[in-house]
Amino acid sequence: MHALAQEQLRLDAGPVDYLLLALYFVFVLGIGYLARRSVSTSLDFFLSGRSLPAWVTGLAFIAANLGAIEIIGMSANGAQYGMPTMHYFWIGAIPAMLFLGVVMMPFYYGSKVRSVPEFMLRRFGKPAHLVNALSFAAAQLLIAGVNLFLLASIVNVLLGWPLWVSVIVAAAIVLSYTGLGGLSAAIYNEVLQFFVIVAALLPLTVVGLAKVGGWSGLVDKVTTQSGANELSAWPGNELTGFGSNFLSVLGIVFGLGFVLAFGYWTTNFVEVQRAMASKSMSAAQRTPIIGAFPKMLIPFLVIIPGMIAAVSVQEMTVFKQRGTGDVDYNDALLLLMRDLLPNGMLGIALAGLLASFMAGMAANLSSFNTVFTYDIWQSYVVPGRSDGYYLRMGRWVTLGATAAAVGTAFIASGYSNLMDYLQQLFSLFNAPLFATFILGMFWRRMTPTAGWLGLVTGTGASLTVFLLAENGVLELPGQGASFLGAGAAFVVDIAVSVAVSTVTRPKPAAELVGLVYGLTPKEDRTASTTGEDAGWYRRPGVLAGIVLVMVVLLNIVFG
Amino acid sequence: MSQDKDTGGRRAAAFDVRLVIAALFVLYGVVCTLMGLFGTSAEEIDRAAGININLWSGVGMLVFSAAFAAWARLRPIVVPTETGTPEP
Numbered sequence: 001m002h003a004l005a006q007e008q009l010r011l012d013a014g015p016v017d018y019l020l021l022a023l024y025f026v027f028v029l030g031i032g033y034l035a036r037r038s039v040s041t042s043l044d045f046f047l048s049g050r051s052l053p054a055w056v057t058g059l060a061f062i063a064a065n066l067g068a069i070e071i072i073g074m075s076a077n078g079a080q081y082g083m084p085t086m087h088y089f090w091i092g093a094i095p096a097m098l099f100l101g102v103v104m105m106p107f108y109y110g111s112k113v114r115s116v117p118e119f120m121l122r123r124f125g126k127p128a129h130l131v132n133a134l135s136f137a138a139a140q141l142l143i144a145g146v147n148l149f150l151l152a153s154i155v156n157v158l159l160g161w162p163l164w165v166s167v168i169v170a171a172a173i174v175l176s177y178t179g180l181g182g183l184s185a186a187i188y189n190e191v192l193q194f195f196v197i198v199a200a201l202l203p204l205t206v207v208g209l210a211k212v213g214g215w216s217g218l219v220d221k222v223t224t225q226s227g228a229n230e231l232s233a234w235p236g237n238e239l240t241g242f243g244s245n246f247l248s249v250l251g252i253v254f255g256l257g258f259v260l261a262f263g264y265w266t267t268n269f270v271e272v273q274r275a276m277a278s279k280s281m282s283a284a285q286r287t288p289i290i291g292a293f294p295k296m297l298i299p300f301l302v303i304i305p306g307m308i309a310a311v312s313v314q315e316m317t318v319f320k321q322r323g324t325g326d327v328d329y330n331d332a333l334l335l336l337m338r339d340l341l342p343n344g345m346l347g348i349a350l351a352g353l354l355a356s357f358m359a360g361m362a363a364n365l366s367s368f369n370t371v372f373t374y375d376i377w378q379s380y381v382v383p384g385r386s387d388g389y390y391l392r393m394g395r396w397v398t399l400g401a402t403a404a405a406v407g408t409a410f411i412a413s414g415y416s417n418l419m420d421y422l423q424q425l426f427s428l429f430n431a432p433l434f435a436t437f438i439l440g441m442f443w444r445r446m447t448p449t450a451g452w453l454g455l456v457t458g459t460g461a462s463l464t465v466f467l468l469a470e471n472g473v474l475e476l477p478g479q480g481a482s483f484l485g486a487g488a489a490f491v492v493d494i495a496v497s498v499a500v501s502t503v504t505r506p507k508p509a510a511e512l513v514g515l516v517y518g519l520t521p522k523e524d525r526t527a528s529t530t531g532e533d534a535g536w537y538r539r540p541g542v543l544a545g546i547v548l549v550m551v552v553l554l555n556i557v558f559g
Numbered sequence: 560m561s562q563d564k565d566t567g568g569r570r571a572a573a574f575d576v577r578l579v580i581a582a583l584f585v586l587y588g589v590v591c592t593l594m595g596l597f598g599t600s601a602e603e604i605d606r607a608a609g610i611n612i613n614l615w616s617g618v619g620m621l622v623f624s625a626a627f628a629a630w631a632r633l634r635p636i637v638v639p640t641e642t643g644t645p646e647p
Contacts, residue, residue: 016594020587027583031576056576188576195580195623199587203616210608342603344594344613348587 011158011338017347024196024351025173028189028358032177035185042391045182046370047114047277052184054283054538056191058290061274062298063190066197067360068150068353069143071302076329078306079316082222082230083558085306089299091257094551096265097288097295098544104266105275105540106525107441109284111514114276115367116269117375123440123515124451125507131455132433133375136269137368139429141401144364145408151357152409158334158350167409171402174358178365179398183277186366190274193355194294200352201301204333207340208308218304221311226320230307252483259486263430267437270367282527285540292547296554302333309336361405369397428466431486432458435493444516448507450500458493462486577631584624591617 039045077085113119117136121129148167155166177185212218222230265271265288275287309316309332316335319325327335337349373394378385436454440446462485468474469481512519527533527540536542595614604611 016590016598020590023583023586027579031579034579188579191576192580192583195584199584199616199620199623203612207607207610207612210610340607340612342594342599342607342613344591344598345616348591348616 010160011334011346011350012343013159013346013350014343016343017350020344020347021351021354024355027192028173029177031188031192032180032185035177035181035188038184039180039182039391042373042387042394043114044184045391045394046366046374047273048182048184048187050277051279052187052277052283054278054286054290056187057274057278057283057287059194059294060187060190061271061287061291062294063194063197063359064186064270064274064363065360066194066298066356067147067363068154068357069146069360070298071197071201071353071356072150072154072330072333074299074302075306075309075333078303079310079320079332080306080329082226082307082310083303084230085303086299086554086558087252087256089295090551090554091252092261093265093295094292094547095257096261097292098547099262100266100272100275101285101288101540102544104437104441105285105288106281106527107515107517107520108272109276109278109281110520110524114374115371116267116272117371119437119515120451121375121379123507123512124436124446125448128436128448128451128455129375130380131452133371133379135429135459136371137376140270140364140368140371141404142408142411144361144368144401144405145411147357147361147364148405149409151354151361154334154353154357167406170354170358170361171406174362174365175398175402178362178369179395182394183273183366183370186362187274187277189362190359193359196348196355197352197359198301200349200355201305203345204337204341204349205301205305205308208305208312208336211340212308212312218308218311222307225311225317254483254487256483256486259431259434259490260483262438263432263434263486263490267430267433269371270363273367273370280528280533282529282533282538282540285527286538286543289540289543289547292544292551296547296551305336306332309333312336313339364405365398365401368401369394372397372401428459428462428485428489431462431489432493435490436497439494439497440516442517443501444509444512444518445501445506446497447501447504449504450497453500454493454497457496458489461492462489464488575631575635577627581624581627581631584620584627588617588620588624591620593617 038049041049043049074085074088077088108116108119111119111122113122117129117133120132148171151170152163152167155161155170156163159166177189181188209215209218212221219231271288275284278284278287306329310320311317313332313335315325315327316332319327319329337346341349373390377393377397378390382389432455435458436451439454440451465474465481465485465488469485474481474484509519514520514524529539591613595611595617599611599613
């Protein structure tokens with residue numbers, strides 16, 4: 001935090017910039033107000049009444065993840081590691097998103113569960129449900145805190161507002177629209193935010209590239225200043241911290257690409273909730289696949305500016321060469337904005353940054369309040385009340401969660417590279433979850449006891465790796481520790497689940513229809529192809545194929 | 560919170576987010592274009608590698624906004640008349 005709080009980062013924001021920023025907030029609150037009119041039941045509030053078109057949920061799917069963490073964290077990674085950061089998008093997201101849409105969504109959407117933990121409840125019973133609901137709720141509060149901290153520090157540095165003022169103003173805005181309009185307000189705002197973020201980053205990237213003399217100019221500068229290995233995505237040794245190329249590729253493919261990414265994208269309710277809000281099975285399946293198109297291209301607007309900052313912003317180049325200075329990698333994008341953008345575009349860029357923060361935090365809040373209200377409060381604390389009670393409860397939970405996020409913001413302030421911190425959290429919570437889900441969806445013999453024991457031991461395994469790395473027993477400087485932790489969690493979870501399943505009693509097959517692959521009739525798993533779902537361009541499989549070809553091409557061109 | 564109960568059809572899609580997006584970007588586009596034409600100093604243009612980025616982005620946003628408005632006009636949202644199963 002001290003590194004950010006420097007006068008040199010202060011942006012020269014004028015009245016026009018404030019006007020553009022204010023306009024944005026008017027629209028955000030307006031959407032919250034408009035969305036409120038459509039909320040009459042708790043299902044409207046928590047799942048948008050399952051009524052949204054696929055392009056809306058698809059963009060929201062991406063924008064929910066395009067928080068300040070992604071933009072600031074990934075441009076920081078871009079400045080520090082260069083092109084290997086692309087793996088977070090192309091290896092660490094796209095395959096998992098396609099898998100979610102094509103393979104897993106039929107079970108989520110088809111079973112009509114209201115949350116990912118509820119799926120856990122139906123498949124494995126109460127212990128696994130409780131473990132999952134509690135760990136998810138805790139993770140969301142931590143991550144919402146990161147988003148809040150980032151926003152507060154950005155506003156503090158850029159505009160000079162005191163930290164606590166920006167925390168409260170921002171929290172109040174997010175609270176008012178998610179509290180009023182529920183998930184619909186969050187989703188519609190995410191779509192708006194997506195476009196504002198692009199409108200902020202695209203001009204910055206264009207101007208940045210022009211500044212360093214185009215693509216070839218960037219290549220020359222990176223090569224002379226930091227070495228050519230920052231220009232190709234593979235094998236990414238700097239990123240993983242593994243010396244050996246083979247281990248590095250293995251770490252990226254298995255640790256990041258398989259366990260971390262699949263764990264994050266396929267079981268994270270923040271994301272899955274957006275798909276669950278869509279209006280048909282086909283639309284739900286298309287949600288992550290449509291989201292994959294912008295996801296492929298976002299790194300060019302985030303990582304490339306980070307790399308440009310590392311070679312063109314004076315403070316940044318000094319910091320990268322010597323490792324000391326008043327700035328750090330998280331400042332890369334901000335410094336570039338300060339250097340390049342005139343008043344006017346600066347206001348849009350500020351709106352984009354704040355939009356991204358709010359998208360992330362609203363997504364955390366809207367998924368937290370669903371899980372807390374349905375899966376903790378309604379299931380265990382106060383069951384059996386009227387729907388109106390849970391709708392009101394959801395609004396109060398939103399308020400409580402906002403207050404808690406203010407507290408967790410301080411935990412986040414202890415890490416210089418926020419992405420490291422987040423990867424740690426994801427490997428702790430998500431990797432074992434994915435192992436349990438995938439085994440449970442495809443292996444009918446897996447028992448309820450195995451469900452929760454696998455989760456607990458898997459989380460324990462990644463926690464152990466995390467602590468060993470923290471205390472220096474394991475020497476992995478980059479993000480190898482989280483890749484390794486994720487891998488360990490996955491393997492331990494699978495091993496324990498299989499072992500426990502063989503000695504405990506499975507659920508009767510009749511209770512698993514719609515939840516397990518082999519027991520669900522094919523027509524229940526297949527999306528309709530008529531009416532609003534007609535046409536080859538609305539077939540989930542065809543769209544997924546197009547994305548896959550594009551991502552392979554990107555890896556070849558920038559590999 | 561219960562004033563929509565009598566309408567039968569679902570209102571969740573009753574306002575079109577495309578028009579909201581188009582409206583915001585019209586305003587952004589106009590402000591940026593005007594800034595680009597009248598409010599951007601030569602020094603600022605020089606700093607941005609010689610590109611009048613306000614002007615270009617402003618025009619870009621106006622075009623984008625027109626495209627979204629056209630899309631919303633050509634393919635308006637049809638509010639479904641509750642053919643599916645009602646929610647519990």
